Amino acid sequence: MQFTYLWIFLAVIAVLLDLWVLNSLWRSENSSGSKAGWTALVVLLPFVGAAAWGIAGPRGVTKGPSSAEHSKG
Incomplete structure (x- = not known):
């Protein structure tokens, strides 16, 4: 029975990870x-x-803010 929970946990992790990667x-x-x-x-x-x-995907923000007003704190 514990193996069933392990597989469910791994499946949920895989789905969440995939959703995050696909969004990115x-x-x-x-x-x-x-x-x-x-x-x-x-x-x-x-x-x-x-x-x-x-490993191979893009890193960080490629473009800065579009206006000087946007970046004021």
């Missing part, structure tokens, strides 16, 4: 074709795709 992926500035390829990898191989996106 589709908000990136990559081309549509690149996004489609990454999406396929993440959906077909959840842990491998997420790890690959974590």
